[in-house]
Amino acid sequence: MSPLPHPDFDIDEVPPWEPREELDAIPTQRQADILRLAALAGSELDKLPAPEYLIADTLPAGVVAALYGPPGIGKSFVATTWGLSIASGSWWLGREVRKGAVLYVAGEGSFGLAQRRRAWMQHERVHQIVGDTWLPRSVNLLDPGWAAALVEFAQELNPVLIIIDTVARSMVGGDENSSKDMGSLIAGADALCLATGATVLLVHHTPRNGDNLRGHTSLEGAVDTAIRVKSTDNGFALVCEKQKNAPKFEDIYLALHVVGESCVVGTPATSTYFQIDDNCKKMLEALQAADLGEGLSTTRWQVVSDVKVSTFYRRQKDLIDRGLVGSSGPEKQKVFTLTDLGKEELTA
DSSP states (O other): OOOOOOTTSOGGGOOTTOOHHHHTTSOHHHHHHHHHHHOOOGGGGGGSOOOOEEETTTEESSSEEEEEESTTSSHHHHHHHHHHHHHHTOOBTTBOBOOOOEEEEETTOSTTHHHHHHHHHHHHTOOOOOSEEEEOSOOOTTSHHHHHHHHHHHHHHOOSEEEEEOTGGGSTTSOTTOHHHHHHHHHHHHHHHHHHOOEEEEEEEOOTTOSSOSSOTHHHHHOSEEEEEEEETTEEEEEEEEETTSOOOOOEEEEEEEETTEEEEESOTTOSSOOOOHHHHHHHHHHHHHOOSSOEEHHHHHHHHTOOHHHHHHHHHHHHHHTSEEEESOGGGOEEEEOHHHHHHHHO
């Protein structure tokens, strides 16, 4: 729940880290006025905005989210890939992104950051990115002064995504199993989200013998989106455990591939989940031939591909997950286009 403002501040300018004892001093009438302004009649609920995404159907905009899994599985590589895709406006594995500034708080240090960035740019053939800012140090969100400083710094950047990597490094001296300490961490994340409008992505661990978010259960209840990274036979998968305001996405199968001095996230190199077959080639060729620059609807694409409907829909998902085909537009009006990787596949 967002804190109520101090009487001396305009509601839109209130620092969300205002001390609790000062908030308690707000006159009851003032609080009631705030509630009256925020209230909506049932007939007005349709005016509320629909969920928006930073990465289509995967990472919502303007929420607090968690990306979590066991140590060393690839969480930070996923977070890096998401951040760079959003900062550069590059589609992520066939999913449209909302371009914007990104702040990456690398609490586990600067080792490997430059190599990861160069590897991603090389792999995606991106020559320049200007929207990513890296903070190679931890910020203790349990400390009100540091929490306020991070909010102030983030506001200057106007980001759409703030990555906190990791939760443990952001609550130094605190106890993850303490409701008080975890509550302070959540308050710090909420403050960032409220002050900037950005999605705050918390990178966290699972317990040694569990699949849940490590620490007090209040964290799992507080986040709007929870994405678990689990190991698979030939890589790892992103599993949507919670999507508060939208349907959960289907599991996304990934693997790390060596590029230059580091790795990038892609689909499994030897995957049982996807193979380029004759039907895929027909679908890619049809999309290339029939798309006049505005994309094709699912129905039109299936017709010009001349691929059996049941096969078409399976392969459509495969091609999007592989990053060979991109989609854009509202869910029921999506259009599909060939990506640069898809064009390369046809000329290979």
